[in-house]
Amino acid sequence: MEFVWFRNDLRIHDHEPLYKALEGDQPVIGGYLFSSRAHEWSEAGFRRQSAKRSRFEVESLLALHQQLSQLGVPLLLREGSAMEEWRTWLNEHSITRIHAYTHPGSEERDDEQALKEIAEEFGIQVIFYEGDTLLHPDDLPFEMEKLPGGFTSFRKKIEDKDILPRKPLPPPYEQTPFMLEEQEKSGKELMSRFRELEASIYVSGGEQEALRRLYDYYYGSKHVLTYKERRNGMLAMDDSSKFSPWLANGSLSPRTAYWNLKQFEEEHRANESTYWLWFELLWRDYFHFLLRQKGDKLFLQSGVQGMEVEWEKDITVFDKWRDGETGYPLIDAAMKQLSATGYMSNRARQNVASFLTKNLGIDWRWGAAWFESQLIDYDPASNYGNWQYVAGVGTDMRKFRAFHVIKQGERYDEKGEFVRYFLPALKHVPNEYIYAPFRMPEDVRKQANVQLGIDYPFPIVNLQESLDKRQEVYKQATFKK
Numbered sequence: 488m489e490f491v492w493f494r495n496d497l498r499i500h501d502h503e504p505l506y507k508a509l510e511g512d513q514p515v516i517g518g519y520l521f522s523s524r525a526h527e528w529s530e531a532g533f534r535r536q537s538a539k540r541s542r543f544e545v546e547s548l549l550a551l552h553q554q555l556s557q558l559g560v561p562l563l564l565r566e567g568s569a570m571e572e573w574r575t576w577l578n579e580h581s582i583t584r585i586h587a588y589t590h591p592g593s594e595e596r597d598d599e600q601a602l603k604e605i606a607e608e609f610g611i612q613v614i615f616y617e618g619d620t621l622l623h624p625d626d627l628p629f630e631m632e633k634l635p636g637g638f639t640s641f642r643k644k645i646e647d648k649d650i651l652p653r654k655p656l657p658p659p660y661e662q663t664p665f666m667l668e669e670q671e672k673s674g675k676e677l678m679s680r681f682r683e684l685e686a687s688i689y690v691s692g693g694e695q696e697a698l699r700r701l702y703d704y705y706y707g708s709k710h711v712l713t714y715k716e717r718r719n720g721m722l723a724m725d726d727s728s729k730f731s732p733w734l735a736n737g738s739l740s741p742r743t744a745y746w747n748l749k750q751f752e753e754e755h756r757a758n759e760s761t762y763w764l765w766f767e768l769l770w771r772d773y774f775h776f777l778l779r780q781k782g783d784k785l786f787l788q789s790g791v792q793g794m795e796v797e798w799e800k801d802i803t804v805f806d807k808w809r810d811g812e813t814g815y816p817l818i819d820a821a822m823k824q825l826s827a828t829g830y831m832s833n834r835a836r837q838n839v840a841s842f843l844t845k846n847l848g849i850d851w852r853w854g855a856a857w858f859e860s861q862l863i864d865y866d867p868a869s870n871y872g873n874w875q876y877v878a879g880v881g882t883d884m885r886k887f888r889a890f891h892v893i894k895q896g897e898r899y900d901e902k903g904e905f906v907r908y909f910l911p912a913l914k915h916v917p918n919e920y921i922y923a924p925f926r927m928p929e930d931v932r933k934q935a936n937v938q939l940g941i942d943y944p945f946p947i948v949n950l951q952e953s954l955d956k957r958q959e960v961y962k963q964a965t966f967k968k
């Protein structure tokens with residue numbers, strides 16, 4: 488019997504392990520391990536995986552379970568430590584070969600190691616495939632150890648050599664339905680998990696949902712043609728593709744996203760916006776390759792630069808950031824959006840990360856951990872890579888840079904629609920003050936019906952003073968050899 492281990496690749500199309508397993512003449516079964524790490528607690532006092540992320544995971548698995556049934560493939564589920572659960576599976580089923588994608592995260596690699604060890608004990612072959620990125624690692628024009636230290640030179644190397652993603656695989660074969668008692672049990676378990684999770688998220692999980700969004704964004708609404716102009720928007724669904732949650736858990740293969748984009752360009756039009764979507768997908772690849780190159784350094788406080796900066800660990804201040812109570816509307820609206828929906832735009836992510844690290848001076852890993860818990864598109868490489876980048880300890884380290892969170896709001900949400908949506912207390916504040924309500928004169932404040940300190944907080948820091956202070960701290964940074 489052939490076994491396909493599903494991980495962050497919850498789809499049936501363009502799925503090499505599944506394709507290869509079904510190509511043979513042995514019956515195929517699939518399996519998924521719910522990670523016990525989801526229940527762990529972070530240093531800053533919250534669960535590593537929120538109900539929102541769990542809900543997206545379960546929805547994606549329900550869809551996968553159904554798709555696999557149509558191929559005649561049962562899906563087994565287990566929860567616990569990889570080593571023990573593998574032992575149970577291998578004892579209960581006569582598995583001869585295991586197929587799985589490899590994933591670059593440190594914990595994911597630990598799980599792979601656990602599988603390798605146990606498979607050796609049982610004398611079973613394990614085949615790992617590469618498939619989390621748009622470009623196949625073997626097609627890169629350099630060795631992984633020579634990955635450029637900055638995104639721009641990475642992108643140029645790819646574009647100069649005209650390296651393209653490989654084409655997606657043909658649809659998978661079907662097999663004569665292969666029934667296992669556990670199959671029905673898995674369906675019931677997923678339904679009961681689903682019912683328990685009352686979380687609000689902005690998209691639904693599963694490959695069909697991903698493809699629906701893809702076709703609508705390209706062919707239906709054709710919003711992809713205005714991506715470059717709109718992508719800094721923070722509120723509307725169509726400000727950007729919103730492919731990220733499905734890419735993160737593999738319901739959508741990046742190659743499918745790319746080759747459909749190419750087809751759209753051929754049938755309709757190519758413009759700067761369609762190019763920019765490829766550009767952003769390359770950013771994702773860059774962080775995934777960086778994780779392969781740097782390993783654990785992507786998760787260390789000193790970052791890939793080995794830069795030792797002094798960080799604050801003030802839980803009261805952190806909680807104000809986390810709960811959207813900083814007195815800076817751009818930050819507060821964005822943090823409330825994250826808690827309410829499991830999403831935040833790229834523009835807002837950059838600002839809240841900059842504010843936490845460059846104004847509040849809080850350990851960037853606390854912020855990254857909160858994102859990990861809340862984002863339904865959480866992806867270890869993109870999350871920790873971007874956090875390091877904004878915190879100034881990652882790639883492309885330039886001189887101390889920070890976002891001015893008032894000016895950014897005024898620039899990217901001129902009419903204050905984003906803020907008013909998530910901070911109803913500021914509904915009647917005139918545009919002029921919407922990003923700095925503390926500047927409102929008394930008469931305007933009265934008219935807007937906002938009492939600072941009661942309806943909306945006073946700023947927790949002075950922007951310029953806190954930046955100056957942090958800059959001094961960064962100047963004292965030392966570098967690990």
Ligand SMILES: Cc1cc2nc3c(=O)[nH]c(=O)nc-3n(C[C@H](O)[C@H](O)[C@H](O)COP(=O)(O)OP(=O)(O)OC[C@H]3O[C@@H](n4cnc5c(N)ncnc54)[C@H](O)[C@@H]3O)c2cc1C
Binds near residue numbers: 774833
């Ligand atoms: C501090 C911080 C943390 C982040 N954490 C994550 C994360 O955990 N998971 C995640 O998928 N993205 C993360 N991002 C990147 C980016 O914000 C999201 O990918 C994007 O907002 C998702 O929305 P979208 O799909 O509409 O993106 P679009 O703008 O439509 O972009 C298309 C795709 O390109 C990729 N992409 C775009 N920008 C980036 C980027 N800066 N880095 C890597 N890939 C990118 C994503 O896969 C995205 O789905 C983070 C960014 C920051 C600044």
